[in-house]
Amino acid sequence: MKTAATLEFRHVRKEYDGAPAPAITDLSFAVGAGEICVLVGPSGSGKTTAMRLANRMLEPTSGDILLDGRSVMARKPADLRREIGYAIQQIGLFPHQTVAGNIGTVPRLLHWDRRRIEDRVFELLDLIGLPAEMARRYPAQLSGGQRQRVGVARALAADPPLLLMDEPFGAIDPINRERLQNEFLRLQARLRKTVVFVTHDIDEAIKMGDRIAILKEGGRLAQYAPPAELLMEPADRFVEDFVGADRALKRLALQRVRDIDLWKAATVRVGEPVEQARAKLAAADLDIMLLVDDAARPVGWLSETALQGERVRAELRSSAEPVVELDDILRDALADLLMAETQYGPVVDGSGAVAGVLSIEALSHALTTEPDDLPSPTELIPGEDAAG
Ligand SMILES: Nc1ncnc2c1ncn2[C@@H]1O[C@H](COP(=O)(O)OP(=O)(O)OP(=O)(O)O)[C@@H](O)[C@H]1O
Ligand SMILES: [Mg+2]
Incomplete structure (x- = not known):
């Protein structure tokens, strides 16, 4: 089985018996693998x-609905259960089963032998960062966040290429929710599953989604686009209201790159000991290293092979472009990232030295949080430096 499958909805309609209008009228969209x-x-x-x-x-x-190009209608439900993991908010875990029992649900349905199920349970506990002794606990003996992690582990048990998550973090307090989101994104960076994730929360959508489908009543698709595009070019008034783009875009035009929290990058030089470079990476917000020259100016993103010897070599996976400046207006910086089709770019100060990394995620965050103090528009006249 593949690690990730494509999913496609083709003119799907769903009428519930006795309902006055279809719950879904005519829905088409496609999700890429991973x-x-x-x-x-x-x-x-x-x-x-x-x-x-x-x-x-x-x-x-x-x-019709196609999983990896094949209609789900033609599949046995038992096969689908193996290929589609399902994690939901409320109904969640079976209260009378232990954590191990819960995680092993689908493997048992698939008649795996006991030993294999047990191994898989411990592997998954490790993957979601829970200690092995939690296997014997019952859901009521876990915190809300731990229960949610177990729910994700259960959905992943049979290593499905598609994961459906219906408001998985909906009932979690904001701090733990952010932690779970980050954990899930880290997990996803390793697993590269195809994921359909439902939420009410546009901030969560912007953070988690490679693409976001905004639905209106009757399952009508208002827009299907990557987060930045939704923010920059909402398809209609409904989307605009939903994402609050109007407000956010104004804000983007009012802030400079130096006004938001930049990510910390691991900046390394050619010839630097690889061990030292890896230590910098561990302390950075990004999982790749930025090669800089003697004046700390960005050269490019290092490839993994650059780190294979004892000292860092100048082997790049990509150029440093786009390079943005601390004084750039955020709207322009975002446009640069979008044009280059990249998630992040190095930020340089007046001397051209690296001051951090600007990412779409950091931009989204800036879009959805209220800054303490916005400069007045007149302070942003080109050629003048609002920051002094
Ligand atoms: N079993 C059912 N029988 C009849 N109508 C249903 C049934 N389940 C859902 N509906 C209706 O279908 C529509 C879509 O419901 P659905 O649960 O898919 O919405 P949702 O977007 O998930 O909402 P929420 O954000 O509240 O979870 C609603 O109008 C709902 O009342
Ligand atoms: Mg729902």
């Missing part, structure tokens, strides 16, 4: 219905 697609939209817009159609907990009235 991508996180976030479904957002108001309550009743059909998000949960869409998920349940994908794993055949519900049958569509018409249209």
Whole structure:
């Protein structure tokens, strides 16, 4: 089985018996292998219905859903269960089963032998960062965040190429929610599953999604686009209101790169001991290193082979472009990142030396948090430096 599968909805319609209008009218969208697609939209817009159609907990009235190019309608539900992991917020874990019992649910359905299930449970506990002794506990003996982690482990148990997550972090307090989001993104960077993730929260959508599908009532797709595009070019008024783009874009035009929290990059030089470079990497916010010259100016992003000897070699996986400046206006910096189709770029100060890294994620964060003190627009006239 592949690690990740494509998923495609083709003109899917779902009418519930006796309902006055279809829950989903005519929904088409495609998710690439290894991508996180976030479904957002108001309550009743059909998000949960869409998920349940994908794993055949519900049958569509018409249209088709393809998993890796094959119609799910032609598949045995038991096979689908192995290929589609499902994690949900409330119903969650079986209260009378231990953590191990819960995580082993799908493998048991698939008749794995006991030993294999046990090995898999401990492997998954390790993966989600819970100690092995938690295997014997019951859900009631876990914190909300731990329960959520177990829910994700259970969904991953049979190593499915597609993961459906219906408001998985919805009931968690904001601090733990952020931690779980970050953990999941780190996990995803390793596992590269295809994920469909439902949330009410546009901030969460922007953070988690490679692409975001915004649904309106009746499962109508208002827009399907990467987060930055939703923010920059909302398709209609509904999307604009939903993402609050108007407000956010104004804010982008009012702030400079130096006004937001930049990521810390591991900057290394040719000839530097690899061990030292790796120590810098461990302290950085990014998992790749930036090669700089003697004046600390960015040269490019290092490839893994640059680190194979004892000393760092000048082997690049990509150039440093786009390089942005501390004094650039955020809107322009975002445009630079979008044009270069990259998630981040080095930031340099007046002398051209690296001062940090600007990422789409940091920009999204800036878009969705209220800055303490915005400069007035007049301070941003080109040629003048608002920061003094
Ligand atoms: N079993 C059902 N029978 C009849 N109608 C249903 C059923 N389940 C859902 N619906 C209706 O279908 C529509 C879509 O519901 P769905 O649960 O998919 O929305 P949702 O986007 O997940 O909402 P929420 O954000 O509140 O979870 C709603 O109008 C809902 O009332
Ligand atoms: Mg729902």
